[in-house]
Amino acid sequence: MLKAIKIVLVGTSHPGNIGGVARAMKNMGLAELCLVAPRAQFPHPEAVLRSVGATDILDNVQIYASLEAAVADCTLVAGSSARSRHLPWPLLNPRELAGRLEEELVHSEHRIALVFGREDRGLSNEELHLCHLHVHIPCNPDFSSLNLAAAVQVLSYELRMAVLASQENSSPAEELPFGTEWDVPFASGEALEHYFEHLEKTLIEIDFHDPNKPRQLMSRLRRLYMRARPDTMEVNMLRGILTATQKAAKKSSESQ
Amino acid sequence: MLKAIKIVLVGTSHPGNIGGVARAMKNMGLAELCLVAPRAQFPHPEAVLRSVGATDILDNVQIYASLEAAVADCTLVAGSSARSRHLPWPLLNPRELAGRLEEELVHSEHRIALVFGREDRGLSNEELHLCHLHVHIPCNPDFSSLNLAAAVQVLSYELRMAVLASQENSSPAEELPFGTEWDVPFASGEALEHYFEHLEKTLIEIDFHDPNKPRQLMSRLRRLYMRARPDTMEVNMLRGILTATQKAAKKSSESQ
Incomplete structure (x- = not known):
């Protein structure tokens, strides 16, 4: 199961931390490390030093320009977050997240990303909105800064x-969290992003959404659908509805 | 309960690790750090640097010449250990140890020491024999070296x-499932039913849904939205989208 999990570090500043993360990962049996727009130079001797032998992980690091690209193939994206956010989002502690691992990986195509933000200011709201859920390590409220590798x-x-x-x-087969095994794999990050783009475009076309006055519309819709975790068939269905909506709106505007 | 626990580092070589340990401790709400015969110079600027503000812990470090002296006031001593030892000893994983915390601390005089060995070779057999039990962090058997602070x-x-x-x-207060208190009440069953009626009507109007050939469309949509548990504001938003969709479709059909 650990093979289906990747660690994604966003905007990391210190090469030593990348090495420390590789060491922590290898120690626990994880192997896949991705960097998104690292601020640190990489590769870097300090990373090798701090990895204390986890160089195989460093050698296979994948670098992406955006978080969206890094999680495009993932069916569950969990972002590390401080406790309170302006817009509430499903928040788990690490144990609750781990408790979901088995059900998450019932389909062999499912892949999980754990996303960690910058040393100084974590993940941006936009990055957190790419996540299905947020993970918070319970810590001393007066001293909540945790080392990245820790x-x-x-x-x-x-x-x-x-x-x-x-x-x-x-x-003996344990009871599944759903009445029966979920029949369809969850949608990938990429499929969901395409859906949200399609949704926003459609909402503009039917005059429901004005990108110049966004309010929190797209964030709220994103939060709603991310919470539901659509499977691939559901995303197709939702996109089918959008296409039918666009057709109706188009006929309307053409005939005016 | 955390006040009754001290961390004891035996023969630590790197001052940076002492700082990293202080940071990890403070982050989790522990305060008392003891050093036994440190090989590192202490105090040391590198320790302060790596503590990232947990200097109060560093300022109150107590230094002992022997482990025996350091744990003299403790009622339970747990030593960090690799898995296999010549002489079998009660071996717990960290969760099992934590599970004993409450019963260990039924008396207010009880004190617990968690003992960690040298970076390169852990605790000696003599030191392990000063412990009531041994703790082992389950790790990759091919890469078991864990950073001390980790x-x-x-x-x-x-x-x-x-x-x-x-x-x-x-x-009785339950832990909240979201990052902050959810800001809006969940939608009532009635509000959801009105939404599903509105949804079905709209899907018919945009020619996406044929009630005579329902397939499983409405059941699948219902399952998706029920899973997300929309709040009242979200239901209003979703219904706003439906109304805008109907308006677009109506204009279209009127003009045909």
Whole structure:
């Protein structure tokens, strides 16, 4: 199960932290590390030093220009976040996230991204809105700054504990969280982004949405659909509705 | 309960690790740090740097010549250990240790020490024998070297989780599932039914849905939105979109 998980670091400043993260990952059995627009130079000798031998992970790092691209193939994106945000979003602690691992990975195509933000200011709101859910490590409210590698360590530890527990329990089929096995794989990050683009375009065409006065419309819709976690068939259905809506609006505007 | 726990580092080589440990501790709400025969110079600027503000812990560090002296006031001593030892010893994982916290601390005089060994070779057998039990962080057997601060982070995290759980059990207030209190009440069953009626009507008007050939369309949409649990504001927003869609479709059909 750990093979289906990647760690994504956004805008990391210190090469040493990238090495520390690689070490924490390898220690817990994770292998795939992605960097999004790193501010640190990479590769860098300090990263190798701090990885203390996890150089295979560093050698296979993938670098992306945007978080959107990094999570395009992922069916669950969990972003590390401080507790309070302007717009409430589903928030789990690391154990609750790990507890969902098994059900998340019932389909072999499913892939999970754990996203960690900048050392100084975490993830932006736009980046957090690319996530299905947010993870918060419970910490001392008066001293909540966690080292990046330490945060990855805690999350990876919880995932490893969940995998070990699931191996122990793995004989008689356990009760699934849904009445039956979910019949269709979840939509990928890329498919969801295409849906949100299509949705925004359509809302403009039917005069419901004005991008110059966005209010929080798209954020609220995104939060709603991310919470529901549409599967691939549902996304096709939702896009079919949008296409039918556009057709209706187009006929209307053409005939005016 | 966290006040009754101290972290003991034996023979630490790198001052930076002492700072990293202080940061991890403070982050999880621990305060008391002891050094036993440190090989690193201490105090040291590198420790201050890596503590990122946990200097209060560094300022109050107590230094001992032997582990025996450091744990003299402790009622439970848990030593961090690799998995296999010549002489079998009670071995717990961090969660199992944390699960014992509450019963360990039924008496207010009880004090717990968590002992961590040298970066390069851990605790000696003599030191491990000063411990009531050994703690092992489950890790990749091919890459088991854990950074000292990372090990303290994982143990402290488990202790904090246990304390939070025990506080929750003792007060009725439930933990909130979102990053902040959800700002709007969930939609009532009635409001949702009105939404689904409105949705179906609209889908018929834009020629997406044929009630005579329903397939599973409405069931699938219902399942999707029920999963998301829309709040009242979200239902208003969704219905606003439907009304705008109907307006577009109406204009279109009137003009035909």
